[in-house]
Amino acid sequence: MITVIDYGVGNLKSLRNALKYLSTPYAISSNPDEVARAEKLILPGVGAFGFAMQCMNEHGLAETVVECARAGTPILGICLGMQLLFTRSEEGGGCKGLDLVPGTVRRFTGALKVPHMGWNEVVQCGDAKLLANSPDSQFAYFVHSYYCVPDDPEAVAGITDYGVEFCSVVQQKNVLGAQFHPEKSQEFGLNLLKNFAEV
Amino acid sequence: MLAKRIIPCLDVKEGRVVKGVQFEDLRDAGDPLELAKYYVAERADELVFLDITASKDKRPIVYDLVEYLAGEVFIPFTIGGGLTSVEHIREILVRGADKISLNTAAVHNPNLISDAAKRFGSQCVVVAIDVKNVGPGRWEIFTHGGSKPTGLEAVAWAQKVTALGAGEILLTSMDRDGSKIGYDLEITSTISQAVNVPVIASGGGGELSHFRDVFGQGHADAALAASIFHFKQFRIKEVKDYLRENGIPVRV
Numbered sequence: 001m002i003t004v005i006d007y008g009v010g011n012l013k014s015l016r017n018a019l020k021y022l023s024t025p026y027a028i029s030s031n032p033d034e035v036a037r038a039e040k041l042i043l044p045g046v047g048a049f050g051f052a053m054q055c056m057n058e059h060g061l062a063e064t065v066v067e068c069a070r071a072g073t074p075i076l077g078i079c080l081g082m083q084l085l086f087t088r089s090e091e092g093g094g095c096k097g098l099d100l101v102p103g104t105v106r107r108f109t110g111a112l113k114v115p116h117m118g119w120n121e122v123v124q125c126g127d128a129k130l131l132a133n134s135p136d137s138q139f140a141y142f143v144h145s146y147y148c149v150p151d152d153p154e155a156v157a158g159i160t161d162y163g164v165e166f167c168s169v170v171q172q173k174n175v176l177g178a179q180f181h182p183e184k185s186q187e188f189g190l191n192l193l194k195n196f197a198e199v
Numbered sequence: 200m201l202a203k204r205i206i207p208c209l210d211v212k213e214g215r216v217v218k219g220v221q222f223e224d225l226r227d228a229g230d231p232l233e234l235a236k237y238y239v240a241e242r243a244d245e246l247v248f249l250d251i252t253a254s255k256d257k258r259p260i261v262y263d264l265v266e267y268l269a270g271e272v273f274i275p276f277t278i279g280g281g282l283t284s285v286e287h288i289r290e291i292l293v294r295g296a297d298k299i300s301l302n303t304a305a306v307h308n309p310n311l312i313s314d315a316a317k318r319f320g321s322q323c324v325v326v327a328i329d330v331k332n333v334g335p336g337r338w339e340i341f342t343h344g345g346s347k348p349t350g351l352e353a354v355a356w357a358q359k360v361t362a363l364g365a366g367e368i369l370l371t372s373m374d375r376d377g378s379k380i381g382y383d384l385e386i387t388s389t390i391s392q393a394v395n396v397p398v399i400a401s402g403g404g405g406e407l408s409h410f411r412d413v414f415g416q417g418h419a420d421a422a423l424a425a426s427i428f429h430f431k432q433f434r435i436k437e438v439k440d441y442l443r444e445n446g447i448p449v450r451v
Contacts, residue, residue: 013295017270047320112201113395115322117367118420119202119244119450139202139450141275143322161200184275184297186239 002026002197003038005065007055010046015078018183018190024197032064040196041065041073045080049091049105049146052080062098069100074174074199076130079144082170082177086148100175103150110163115145120160122168122180122188128157129199130169130176130192138188140168140180148179174199202450203414203442204244204421205435206399207428209234212251214260231264235272238428241435244450246272247300247369247423250280262290269295277325279369285314292319300369302327303342306349309363316364325399326365328356330386331373338386345373353386354393361394368394369423372402377426379405387417399423407433407441414447 002019004012006028019026026042029035043065045052056062069075077085086097089105097105108114119139124131131138140160147166150156158169160179170177176196182189210217215229227233235246248268250261258281265278278291279300288299305312305326316324329345330338330353338353357368370390372383382403391398397420400413404424413419427433439449 011292011295013269013293014273014297017295018273021271021273046322113397113420115366116201117322117397118204121200121202184273186274190273 001038002040002042003035004028004042004044005035005061006030007052007059007061009052009055009080010044012044014181014183015042015044018193022190022194022197024193030059030061032060035061035064036068038068038073040199041068041075042196043075043077043081043084045078045084046143047080049080049083049089049097050095052084053095053097056084066098066100069098069175072174074196075100075176076196077170077175077177078183079179079181082179083144083146083148085170085175085177086150089146091146101148101150101155101170101172101177102152103148103155105146105148107146108163112163115143116147116162117143120162120168120180122158122160124158124169125156126154128169128171130171130178130195131158132195134188134191140178140182140185140188142168142180144179148177200448202244202448203419204399205410205438205449206245206247206421206423207238207243207435208247208249208401208423208425209429210249210251210425211261211264212253213257214264217251232267232271235268235276238435239272239274242439242450243274243435244421245274246276248276248278249300250278252281262294265291265294265296279325279327283308283311285311285318288315288319292323296323298323298325298367300325300327302329305360306340306342306351309359312360312363312365316366321364321366321396324365325367325369326360327369327371328353328360329371329373330383332383332386336385341373345376354389357390357394361396365396367397367399369399369401375403376401378403379427381405381409382413382417382419382422384412384417387413387419391418391420397421405432407438410438410442411445411447414442
């Protein structure tokens, strides 16, 4: 059973639809006690990093998620949820994240339009659990203005090129993340969710 | 590399697809979900549904439609047509649409753009602008299916809606719409370069080369088309194969 963490940011409808379509048992919770007991966690998220962290803290969820992850519970961060797994973000003048993956979240700079929105290629690196049974390179649907830079290059499980080559899939032991929206990335994204369900 | 997007557009009225879609292989070509699934399988990158339901009391039918689509469509989709309030927009988004598109309502009440962007994020606010060429180098915004001039100059309006929080512009050339003589490359290119959000070009696509040109000279980020796909003049795969052969990045 996967527990989707609902901390009041964004719309969970598409993710719920995707899990339902895959017949993956899931629950939605904003209760730290329930989250603490979860077998697996999905941390979704859209919007501003600082506001999301504030909501996580107000719900008493930040600490719980960190404890779960440290205890080995598989966790999948999606989009902003992946960014929250990192140590810090440059967004809004600098914010602290959950620090489950040492690294920084940076803003896209350069000539290309921001946000990075649309279908872009994810190239698999190493043994990416989330990308099992997918081609080495696949298109996924992205919407984001910041990107993750893990300190440890070994944590990079997927790379995407948007002016800069960035980490679009992260994997550090039980802590996993996808910068794109698997729930909107057709069979590639559904396969990623299925892989997580089977981790 | 970011792919250029191909987006089929479906007109729906009271929850049914209208404008004679010719798919003999579909059980029910009037069913938006059947068509949506067909286009998803064809590798459409997104879908746009324009609700042309005229009667106000039948509008809520679109809410059920969104829910129905969202359960099985796992690519982004946009709902447009007749959205006049933040409450309306919320009803559509909570049911699982990824984006909403504002047109006439944005012209009458530009604050709707900023209200929606603040509440739901710019990424889900598409502003549709319908333009007509009204003189050399001059394009004006029209509403009500191209019948009502607004006096608004197209480039200035595109910049204004972007400043208000539009996350994407759906640019339709009313001169070209249905003509199949090609997208209006001049206005598409001008607006694409005048704003920092993606531009979806619409109106005039009729040949494979039109798609190449709208992404090349037109600098569009996405191209929308209806009848050429609905009548199977081209399949999406043919368009994408052609674009790829011409060096344009697409998702295959």
